[in-house]
Amino acid sequence: MIELAILNFKCKKCRKTFDFNVGKITFGNKLSFENRIFCIKCGLVEIDDLELTELGQTQVTELYFESIK
């Protein structure tokens, strides 16, 4: 279980990218995060309004391999 994960997101609404500590990540068919995510511009955003940047995807991949060690 990953206790703390800072991922790089892009907000689909304002196109800004930002780092956010999502807390625990649950790996499944769809990723789910412990914390609600706040865009630096829009405030609270739904997961569907976000996408992982290339960096964020790399971070998730690394955390996934870390979690299955």
Ligand SMILES: [Zn+2]
């Ligand atoms: Zn935004």
